[in-house]
Amino acid sequence: MRKIGSVGKQDYDWSEGIRSIKAQTLLIFADADADSIRPEHIIEFYKLLGGGQRDAGLDGSLRSPHRLALIPGATHHTIIALPAMTQHAIEFLQA
Template sequence: MRKTGEMNQPERDWTEGIKVIKAPILLVFADADSIRPEHMVEFWKLLGGGQRDAGFDGSQRPASQLAILPNTTHYNLIQSPLLTEVATAFLTQ
């Protein structure tokens, strides 16, 4: 129960932990998620997203990506066919 309670704490500071990750990351959220959109973007920015234009040819695109799936919630996100599409596209780059 203590561990569950710790997970439900309102805010965490992931800044230092994110800095050591070198692999590309796909962040996937629901558009009706319990996580606030500004927090989604903040997390993505820690991974290098949203810092600059990707350029005409996309060569300046960050390695990590952010996907917010429409018409989904935290509870049915895993069942969305869009999740498979987004994950497959990310993994086959």
């Protein structure tokens, strides 16, 4: 158990792995989890995928294929049952 606990305390840089993702990716986060997942880390993750790097253009044609959703008033415990999460997932899958 100590070995498992020590692994969880080590920082790991996932940047290269995230950059290598080629599939369209939807990131959904709860906004009330800032103590465990800080907002700046969410944005960094999205940017590593190529999101948020430029304006989408008037017609949206320059938009990144990746999507980011931040669900207000949710925690990682409640997010799965919220209609907003389902709606974001459906819209992403239908795009």
